[in-house]
Amino acid sequence: MSKRDYYEILGVARNATDPQIKSAYRKLALKHHPDRNPGDAAAEEEFKAAAEAYAIISDPEKRSAYDRFGHAGVSGAAAGGFDPNAFAGFEDIFGNLGDLFGFGDMFGGRRRRGGPQRGSDLRYDLEISFEESFTGSETSIQIPREETCETCKGSGAAAGSAPEVCAQCKGSGQLRFQQGFLTVARPCSTCRGIGKVISKPCQACRGAGRVGRERKITAKIPAGIATGQRLRLYGEGEHGSAGGPPGDLYVVVHVQDHDVFHREEDDLYCHLTVSYPMLAMGGTAQVPTMMGDEQIKIPAGTQIGARFKLRGKGMPNVSGRGHGDLYAITRLAIPKTLTKEQKHLLEELAKTMPQETLDTSESDEAAAKPFFEKVKDIFG
Ligand SMILES: [Zn+2]
Numbered sequence: 001m002s003k004r005d006y007y008e009i010l011g012v013a014r015n016a017t018d019p020q021i022k023s024a025y026r027k028l029a030l031k032h033h034p035d036r037n038p039g040d041a042a043a044e045e046e047f048k049a050a051a052e053a054y055a056i057i058s059d060p061e062k063r064s065a066y067d068r069f070g071h072a073g074v075s076g077a078a079a080g081g082f083d084p085n086a087f088a089g090f091e092d093i094f095g096n097l098g099d100l101f102g103f104g105d106m107f108g109g110r111r112r113r114g115g116p117q118r119g120s121d122l123r124y125d126l127e128i129s130f131e132e133s134f135t136g137s138e139t140s141i142q143i144p145r146e147e148t149c150e151t152c153k154g155s156g157a158a159a160g161s162a163p164e165v166c167a168q169c170k171g172s173g174q175l176r177f178q179q180g181f182l183t184v185a186r187p188c189s190t191c192r193g194i195g196k197v198i199s200k201p202c203q204a205c206r207g208a209g210r211v212g213r214e215r216k217i218t219a220k221i222p223a224g225i226a227t228g229q230r231l232r233l234y235g236e237g238e239h240g241s242a243g244g245p246p247g248d249l250y251v252v253v254h255v256q257d258h259d260v261f262h263r264e265e266d267d268l269y270c271h272l273t274v275s276y277p278m279l280a281m282g283g284t285a286q287v288p289t290m291m292g293d294e295q296i297k298i299p300a301g302t303q304i305g306a307r308f309k310l311r312g313k314g315m316p317n318v319s320g321r322g323h324g325d326l327y328a329i330t331r332l333a334i335p336k337t338l339t340k341e342q343k344h345l346l347e348e349l350a351k352t353m354p355q356e357t358l359d360t361s362e363s364d365e366a367a368a369k370p371f372f373e374k375v376k377d378i379f380g
């Protein structure tokens, strides 16, 4: 199935202004929000599609990439190349909706309380070591969340009693006032809009029907996961109320830097520090890898900044598509102190190499650039 056009999803013109885009997305998000459509898979798909489209079109850089190259221009940004349900590519949308539009307030204020409500999604920031991201791991995390009170099973009423229909509003949760020609509905103050009152509250939750709990949850961290990627643990968010489904728990992963290796996509880069004689005459050098040292042959005349590729020694692909490669980039070890003999030998060597015969074009350029600049060069 071909991917739908983002502008079409949002229902806006290709030259739509930011306020138009925001307003279109807001309408769609409100209409299809999972809280409003509990258990409706089609609505959830629409909601996700709108969120993904908005994530791209609301970002000037991504929008211009999308305008020029279509989905191919932003595929990394939106889908992450991984199951988008597990690693929501629209990372921040669920989390940011509240911030963007004040969703919480909007729903809390407008929605009749007392009906089934989906529990809130939770976010947990997890820091893992570089090694753990390489091997994958299973980690147990402690999260505080709201759960249904076991004592009253969420009703909030003490054992042997049940919530009663509010006499003030007759269970509607709203009171109507005549204001001139208008009828205005306000939340009932007696039951606070719930439509029911609890005369004998449950002791365990003081009538709230929910209690705060610390839960230990085991999260499987797939090998190859990178900073910013996010695991979705279905149903591990806060419990829903009145029979509503639980929210989800999003574990946002932060991978610590490594002293030796630098990651770009699934490839790794490291320095290979070698002596001048080794570069000039060639030899065998040890390259560190995540699985231990490997020996490689350095040909005579190797320049500083030369790259040696160790196939398949990079990071595992998080979607299980093999491993990246490892690039070892040579740099020169210059001794800070020399023995008398070394100094003498270097002087003798220098005499054989008059300055003007040195061909420095290649090595100078490579040496002058910092390591990660060179990394950029490699990929253009
Ligand atoms: Zn209770």
Ligand SMILES: [Zn+2]
Pocket (backbone or CB within 6 Å): 166, 167, 168, 169, 170, 171, 172, 173, 174, 188, 189, 190, 191, 192, 193, 194, 195, 196
């Ligand atoms: Zn009432």
